Amino acid sequence: MSLSDKSILLVTDDAAALATVTSAIQPLVKALVPVSSGSEGVQKLTNQVFDAIILRTKAPSLNDPKQIFQWTQLHKEHKATPWVVIGKDIEDEQIVITHHQVKFLAKADDAPGLVTILNGLFFSADEGKSGVPSVDVSFINPLVGAVVEVLKSMGQVEVKRGAPYVKKATDASASHGEISGIIAMNSDRFLGSMAICFQKGLILKVYENMLGTKAADIDNDVKDAVSEMTNIIFGNAKRDLNAAGHTIAMAIPSVVTGKGHEIRHSVNGHRFCIPFESPFGNVVVECVISMKKG
Amino acid sequence: MFVPTTKIMVVDDFKTMRKIVINSLAGLGLTQVTESEDGADALPVIEKAAQDGAPFGLIISDWNMPKMQGIELLKKVRENALTKGTPFLMVTAEAEQKNILEAVKLGVSNYIVKPFSPQIFQEKLTSVYKKHNP
Numbered sequence: 001m002s003l004s005d006k007s008i009l010l011v012t013d014d015a016a017a018l019a020t021v022t023s024a025i026q027p028l029v030k031a032l033v034p035v036s037s038g039s040e041g042v043q044k045l046t047n048q049v050f051d052a053i054i055l056r057t058k059a060p061s062l063n064d065p066k067q068i069f070q071w072t073q074l075h076k077e078h079k080a081t082p083w084v085v086i087g088k089d090i091e092d093e094q095i096v097i098t099h100h101q102v103k104f105l106a107k108a109d110d111a112p113g114l115v116t117i118l119n120g121l122f123f124s125a126d127e128g129k130s131g132v133p134s135v136d137v138s139f140i141n142p143l144v145g146a147v148v149e150v151l152k153s154m155g156q157v158e159v160k161r162g163a164p165y166v167k168k169a170t171d172a173s174a175s176h177g178e179i180s181g182i183i184a185m186n187s188d189r190f191l192g193s194m195a196i197c198f199q200k201g202l203i204l205k206v207y208e209n210m211l212g213t214k215a216a217d218i219d220n221d222v223k224d225a226v227s228e229m230t231n232i233i234f235g236n237a238k239r240d241l242n243a244a245g246h247t248i249a250m251a252i253p254s255v256v257t258g259k260g261h262e263i264r265h266s267v268n269g270h271r272f273c274i275p276f277e278s279p280f281g282n283v284v285v286e287c288v289i290s291m292k293k294g
Numbered sequence: 295m296f297v298p299t300t301k302i303m304v305v306d307d308f309k310t311m312r313k314i315v316i317n318s319l320a321g322l323g324l325t326q327v328t329e330s331e332d333g334a335d336a337l338p339v340i341e342k343a344a345q346d347g348a349p350f351g352l353i354i355s356d357w358n359m360p361k362m363q364g365i366e367l368l369k370k371v372r373e374n375a376l377t378k379g380t381p382f383l384m385v386t387a388e389a390e391q392k393n394i395l396e397a398v399k400l401g402v403s404n405y406i407v408k409p410f411s412p413q414i415f416q417e418k419l420t421s422v423y424k425k426h427n428p
Contacts, residue, residue: 153409154314211313221309228308231358232408235387242390250358250388 003118007031011041011068012056017086017108021054024111041068049077052118056086056108084117112244142240143285144274146233155206159276159283167271173262176284179203179218181230183253184266187246192289193266196230199281223255296423298323300351305336305367307359315354318415333362337370344376357386365397372401381426383418
């Protein structure tokens, strides 16, 4: 689900689009190969399989982007390669809209939008292979970043993210830890909630590092700390998500404690979990998101 | 930088964050601290101190609180002739640009985004001090 192992072919002769895409994508991916025409793109494709093709269609002198598409459809190793088309003028062209993996980006200067599309593209593909329901990684990544940052800067604990998974139905409501902060995540497009579930050893260490005093057990002060950390993680993730076009509303966290305590989300759905490991114990972020209809 | 006798009001509904701020202040030698859990509790204390001739020299407030939000507290402080010049540092997890612009328009001295390190906290305090003592 990472972009860091992906190779991207960029086809454009638009200098502004080249600059925007290069600055947005190059630091994130394994390789970004720019070409300025369809025929040059085909040449690259004969030597290398790319994980995605980004195409800027508004460039007037682009040498027939159809050429690349038609060529990829004739070669099975390239046939399923996803496309990201910048500019909507190609959307009506049947050859492209019949391709199963085409995403459109309306504006060439929408660098965050492009990153979001690529993340979603690869996350869905990778998770689909393992049978896990796909979740938009552009939604999850800000949460992951906020958890890592808050635990590092406030708790002085470095955590390592594990592979995400969906909880089995048999243990669906039981928490992974001894204390959890839960907060609603609602916007005009979706309803949902997030729980941050700490194992006792980790939260006691984080509490000690944050406040300079030890807590012998999970008490009201530790609950307050988990509530505030949930608030901060939510606030940081909300900032990034809203900057990407969401409209997540402010919310107040609640805290639940006890071994195997129940996590009640605000909506029903798959419980998508992201585990993090540390030398002191684990923390798991658990999300349920339900898109609004209409 | 603020002198050790500076009276400081720390406003946050979470005890944890109040403790972190108070610990950070203590590390800078600033220990004349009063705590409040909410803007609504803090405001009369701030106003009375000013009326009594012993005003707070610095207010450090959270943004998101249940009864009176930090932005409302800032507005009330700036509206009162006795307190309008008080240095005001907003501490927030609500780091969206529209929030920051709103606070700047209302005259916040500076803001700090949670989570923050002691170094960042000290830098922000120094910046607030210089802004009010050019």
